[in-house]
Amino acid sequence: MASDAVATGTAEKDGVQFKTVQEGKATILVPQGAKIGEDTSEVQQVFYNPIQQFNRDLSVLAIKTYGAQAVERKRQHNARISSKGKKRKRGQDDEKDDAPQQKQESSEAQPTAAGQTETSDRPHQRPQFKILDALSASGLRALRYAHEIPLVTSVTANDLSASAADSIKANVAHNGLEDKIRVTNDDALALMYRAIAEGLSKSEYPGKPAKSHKWDVIDLDPYGTAAPFFDAAVQAVRDDGGLLCITCTDSAIWAGHSWCEKTFSLYGGTPVKGTHSHEVGLRLIIQSVASSAARYGLDIEPLLSLSIDYYVKIFIRVTRSPQTVKFLGSKSMLLYSCDSGCGAWQTQPMMKAKTAPNKKGSGHFYKHGMAQGPTASPFCPHCGTKTHLNGPMYGGYLHSPEFVQRLLDQLPDADPKTYGTLTRLKGMLQTALEEILPGPEPTEKVNPREDAAAVIDPYPFYIVPARLAGAISCLAPPDDMFRGALIHLGYRTTRSHCRAGSIKTDAPWSTIWWVMTEWIRQKAPIKASRFKPTMPAYKILKEAGLLDEDKGDEAREWTSAPKEEDSKMEDVEKQTEPIQPQNGDAEQIADADADADPQSQKPATEEELRKTLVFDEDLARLGRQGDGKRLVRYQVNPDKNWGPLTKAKAQ
Numbered sequence: 001m002a003s004d005a006v007a008t009g010t011a012e013k014d015g016v017q018f019k020t021v022q023e024g025k026a027t028i029l030v031p032q033g034a035k036i037g038e039d040t041s042e043v044q045q046v047f048y049n050p051i052q053q054f055n056r057d058l059s060v061l062a063i064k065t066y067g068a069q070a071v072e073r074k075r076q077h078n079a080r081i082s083s084k085g086k087k088r089k090r091g092q093d094d095e096k097d098d099a100p101q102q103k104q105e106s107s108e109a110q111p112t113a114a115g116q117t118e119t120s121d122r123p124h125q126r127p128q129f130k131i132l133d134a135l136s137a138s139g140l141r142a143l144r145y146a147h148e149i150p151l152v153t154s155v156t157a158n159d160l161s162a163s164a165a166d167s168i169k170a171n172v173a174h175n176g177l178e179d180k181i182r183v184t185n186d187d188a189l190a191l192m193y194r195a196i197a198e199g200l201s202k203s204e205y206p207g208k209p210a211k212s213h214k215w216d217v218i219d220l221d222p223y224g225t226a227a228p229f230f231d232a233a234v235q236a237v238r239d240d241g242g243l244l245c246i247t248c249t250d251s252a253i254w255a256g257h258s259w260c261e262k263t264f265s266l267y268g269g270t271p272v273k274g275t276h277s278h279e280v281g282l283r284l285i286i287q288s289v290a291s292s293a294a295r296y297g298l299d300i301e302p303l304l305s306l307s308i309d310y311y312v313k314i315f316i317r318v319t320r321s322p323q324t325v326k327f328l329g330s331k332s333m334l335l336y337s338c339d340s341g342c343g344a345w346q347t348q349p350m351m352k353a354k355t356a357p358n359k360k361g362s363g364h365f366y367k368h369g370m371a372q373g374p375t376a377s378p379f380c381p382h383c384g385t386k387t388h389l390n391g392p393m394y395g396g397y398l399h400s401p402e403f404v405q406r407l408l409d410q411l412p413d414a415d416p417k418t419y420g421t422l423t424r425l426k427g428m429l430q431t432a433l434e435e436i437l438p439g440p441e442p443t444e445k446v447n448p449r450e451d452a453a454a455v456i457d458p459y460p461f462y463i464v465p466a467r468l469a470g471a472i473s474c475l476a477p478p479d480d481m482f483r484g485a486l487i488h489l490g491y492r493t494t495r496s497h498c499r500a501g502s503i504k505t506d507a508p509w510s511t512i513w514w515v516m517t518e519w520i521r522q523k524a525p526i527k528a529s530r531f532k533p534t535m536p537a538y539k540i541l542k543e544a545g546l547l548d549e550d551k552g553d554e555a556r557e558w559t560s561a562p563k564e565e566d567s568k569m570e571d572v573e574k575q576t577e578p579i580q581p582q583n584g585d586a587e588q589i590a591d592a593d594a595d596a597d598p599q600s601q602k603p604a605t606e607e608e609l610r611k612t613l614v615f616d617e618d619l620a621r622l623g624r625q626g627d628g629k630r631l632v633r634y635q636v637n638p639d640k641n642w643g644p645l646t647k648a649k650a651q
Contacts (some may be wrong), residue, residue, distance in 0.1 A: 003024070013170065023053055024060065024418045026143035028168060028171045048138060054421040055313055056141055057222070059245055060148050061414070061425065062304060062315050063131070063217055065406045066243045067151045070216060071127055073241065131155045132215040132236070135222045136230065138183070139168035146180040156215070158184040158191055190639040192218075192232035210319075214238045219245040225247045225253065227266040227288060234293040234300075239320035243303075246289065249311040254281035257339075272390045273339040276461040278307040278498040280335070282314065283393035289316055290328055290394060297322040299453065304407070305398040306432065307498040309635050315403075324453035326368055327353055331456055335396035336376040341385025341536035344509045345461065346376040350392055353454050355444040364444045366454060382513055383471075383536040395456045397436060404433045429630035431497040435462075435504055462496035462504045466518055472537040475524040477516075479503065481615055484623025486517045489609050495625065500634040511606065515613075517544035522615045 007022040011029060018029040023230040030048065129151045133142040135158070142157035157168050165185035172181045184191060220235045221228040226246050234245055248254065257273035264270055267288040282305045290300045299321040305314045329351030334347045353369050355364040380387055391392025408429050416422050426446050439458035445451050469476035477485075479501060481492040491507040505512075517540065520526055528547045531538050541547050613619070 007389065011174070012031055013174065021048055023050075023056065023140060023420065025147040025176060026171075027475045028138050028140050028143065029167070029174055030138075035103060045556070048140065051309070054308065054424055055247060056144060057310070057314060057419045057421045057425060058306075059141065059219065060144055061407055061410060061419070062245070063145065063243065064149050064151075065403065065410060066127055066217070066303070066315070066317075067149060070243075071129070071151060071407070074127055090168075092214065103643075104387040113477055117313060119208050126153065127151070128153050128216075130215045131217040131219065132192070133157045133219050133221075134192070135159060135220065136168055136183075137164055139171045139183070141219060141221065142168070142181055143171060143175050143177065144278050146177045147175065150611065152180065155181045156184060157181055158186055160185070160187055176259045177299075188220075188229060189232050192229075192236035196232070196235045207241075209235070211238055211240065214242065217243045217245065220246075221247040224248065224599055225266050226379075227285075230289050230292040234289065234298055234318055235296060235620055237318050239298055239318060242318050244289070244314075244316040244318060246285070246314045246316065247311055248285055251278075251281065251310045251312075254284050254312075255307075269391045269393050270389070272335065272337050272345075273388070274337060274343055274345075275464045275499065275502075276345075276545060278312075279398075279461055279496065280390065280393060280496075282312055282398060283395070284391075285312060285314060286316070286394040286398075287332060287392060289314075291323050293318060294325045294328050296320075297325055299324040301400065302394075302396070302398055303400045303403040303440060304432065306427075306428065308428070321449070321453075324449060327366075327450075329353075330371075331394065331396045332392045333456075333460075334392055335390040336374075336387045337390050338380035338383060338385050338387050338536075340388075342383040342513070342540060343463075343467060344380055344382050344513075346387075347395070347460065348373060348375040349395060349456070355442070364446050364448055366446055379535075382509060384539045385536050395460065397455065397457045399436060401433060401436055404429055408433065424632045424635070427633040428497055430631055431495060431633045434494050435496050437492055437494060437504060437506055459504060459506045462498065462502040463512065464499065464501055465503065465516075466501060468512070471542055472520070472526075473530065474516075474520050474526055477519045477523070477615070478620060480620040480623040480625075482515065482519075483625070484619035484621070485518075485613060485615070486511070487622050488613055488619060490603075493623065497633070497635075512543070513540055514610070517541065517546060518610070518613060520544075520546055548620050 008021070009020045011018050011020045013029065017032055019034075021028050021030055028048065047436050049389060131142070131145050131152060131154070133139070133145070133155060137159060139157045139159075142155045143151055146155050157172070159165050159168060162185050165183055168181075168183045172178055172183060195213050195215075196209050199211075199213030200207075202213065203210045214236055216238055218233050220229050222229070226248050231635060237244055237300050240286050250266075253259055254267060255277045257271055257277075260270045263284065267284045268291060269284045269287060271277060271284065275281075286300070286302055286305060297320055299319050301317040301319070301481060303315045303317055306312065330349055330353035331367045334348045334350060336348065338344045345637050349371050351368060353366050356367045357363070358365050376387065378386060408426070411422065411426055411429075414422055414425075419425060437459045439455075442451065442454070465479055465482045466476040473501055483503060486493050486503075486505050489507070491505055491511070493503055493505045493507075496502040496504050520541075521544075526541070526546065528541075531541060531547060538547070
C-alpha cells in the first residue's frame with residue numbers, strides 16, 4: 001500500500017484514464033492496472049515504489065544544499081578573478097596566469113550536451129545548474145528536481161526503454177515542465193560518453209573536456225548495481241566540485257558473503273561476513289568510485305554515505321586534483337576479519353603517507369610509500385580462529401560533518417507535505433552526524449587541501465553487544481551499560497546509522513573483550529564445562545580466568561538487553577537526561593578518590609579504572625544516550641510486502 005505521504009487520484013489524457021500519484025510537488029501518470037507498490041503479483045508498467053520516497057526526499061534535500069554551496073563557490077571564484085583583473089600593476093606574469101581561466105570562462109558559453117548554454121555568473125545572469133537523471137524510469141525524480149530546487153536551470157531525464165521515455169514525456173507535460181526537462185531515450189553510458197567526447201572536441205586543453213558539456217549533478221539510480229556507470233559518471237560530472245548521487249540496491253552482493261566473487265567483479269573488493277557488513281559495503285562502493293575517478297586525476301570526497309533498508313545512498317563531490325589523488329593508496333585498506341570466530345577485526349592500509357621536512361627546512365611535504373605487511377597474524381589474537389582477508393575498501397570518513405549539518409539546518413523550515421519522510425530524515429541525518437569519531441590532530445601540517453586528503457577514519461565499523469555476547473555464549477549486557485563501561489574506562493562511544501543497537505567506539509578490541517568478560521564475572525555467570533578448547537570463546541574466557549573453576553550457570557538478578565530481532569525495529573530513542581560521553585570521565589573518577597590536591601594528580605590509567613568498574617544503574621546512566629528528543633533513527637517496516645519490488649518491464 002502506498003505511503004501516507006503519497007497522494008493518489010485520477011486524470012484523463014487524450015481520452016485515456018490514468019491513476020495519478022503525487023509525491024512532493026510532482027505528479028506522475030500511472031496507466032490503469034499498473035501497480036504502485038501495493039501488489040507484487042502484477043507486472044509494472046511504470047515503476048513506482050513508495051518505499052523509495054525517503055531516497056528521493058534525501059536526494060532533493062542534498063542537491064538543494066549542494067547547489068547553494070556550488071553557486072556560492074562560483075560567485076566567490078568569479079569575484080577573485082574580477083579582483084585579479086583590476087590589479088594591472090602586478091605585471092604581465094599575472095595576466096598570463098589569468099589567461100587559462102579567462103579562456104575557460106569563454107568556453108563555457110558553448111552549447112551543452114543537453115542543448116543548453118553555459119554562462120558565467122555575471123550580474124543579472126542566472127548561473128547554469130544542470131542535472132542528469134541517467135536512469136529516469138517514470139521521471140518522478142527529474143520532476144521533483146525541476147519543481148523543488150529553485151536554482152535548477154535544466155534536467156536531462158534519460159531512460160533506455162522507449163515506453164519509459166514516452167511516460168516521462170507525458171509526465172513532464174502533465175507537470176508543465178517542458179522548459180526545464182529534456183527527455184532522452186538513450187543508453188545512459190552512451191549519453192555520458194557522448195557528452196565527454198563533445199567536451200574534449202571543444203576543449204582548448206588536451207585531455208580536459210570543457211565544463212560546458214558536463215552536468216553539475218549526475219544521479220545514478222538503477223535497479224541493482226550502479227557500478228557499470230561509475231567510469232562515465234566521474235568524467236561527465238563537473239570536475240570543479242560536481243556531485244554524484246549513487247544508489248545501489250544489490251545489498252545481497254556488497255553486504256553478503258555468499259557471492260564474494262560477484263562483489264569483487266563489480267566493486268573490486270571482497271565483502272565481510274559480520275554485523276558490520278553494511279558499512280563495509282559502503283566503503284567497497286566508495287572505493288570503486290574513487291578508483292574510477294583517480295585514473296583521470298579526479299579526487300572524490302564522500303559528503304554523505306548511508307546504508308538505508310536494502311540499498312545504499314551515497315553523495316560524492318568530484319574535483320580535479322592530481323595532487324590529492326596520490327592519497328588514494330594510503331586511504332585504501334584491507335581488513336582481517338575473524339568472521340568465523342569472535343567477530344573482531346584489524347585494518348591495514350595499502351600505502352602510507354607521512355609528513356617529512358622539506359630541504360629548506362621551512363615546512364613539510366607528504367611522502368608516499370609502500371606499507372609493510374602483513375600487520376596481522378593469520379589467527380585472531382583474541383580467540384585464535386583463522387581470519388579472512390577483505391577489501392580493499394575506502395578508509396576515509398563516510399560523511400562531511402559540515403555538509404550533514406547544512407542538511408540538518410534546512411529541516412526546521414522544510415515542508416512536511418513536500419518531504420513526506422521528514423521525521424526519518426531528521427533521525428538518520430542526526431545519527432550520521434553523531435557517528436563521526438574524529439581522530440587525533442596531525443602534529444605537522446602541509447596545506448589544508450593535502451592535510452584533508454591525508455585524513456583516514458581511525459575508528460571504522462561498529463559493534464553490536466548482543467552479537468558479542470552470542471560469540472561467548474552469555475547473556476547480553478544492556479547497550480547503555482556496555483557504553484557506560486567504555487566511557488568509565490575513558491573511551492568515546494556513539495551509534496551507527498547502519499544498524500539499531502550498534503555502537504561505535506575508539507576502544508581497542510582488548511578492552512571490548514575485557515568489558516564483556518567482566519560483565520560475565522559480575523552479572524552473567526557461565527557454566528565452564530560447556531566450553532571446549534575448539535570453541536572461539538574458549539581462549540577469551542580462559543585468559544579472563546572464567547574457566548578455571550565451574551561456578552555454575554545460575555544467572556544473577558538482571559534484565560538482559562533485548563534480542564537483536566526485537567531491537568532491530570526500535571525507532572525511537574529513550575527520553576532521558578543527556579549524559580555526554582567525555583574522555584575526562586577517567587580523570588574525574590581518579591580525582592574523586594584522590595586524597596591529595598586533584599590538580600596534582602595524573603589521569604587514572606585504564607588498569608586503575610578497571611578496578612572501579614561496577615555494572616549498576618549508575619553505569620547504565622553514564623552510558624545512556626539521548627537529548628530528550630524523539631528521533632526516528634531506524635526504519636520500521638511499513639507493511640508485509642515491504643522491499644525493493646520486482647524490476648519494471650518495458651511495455
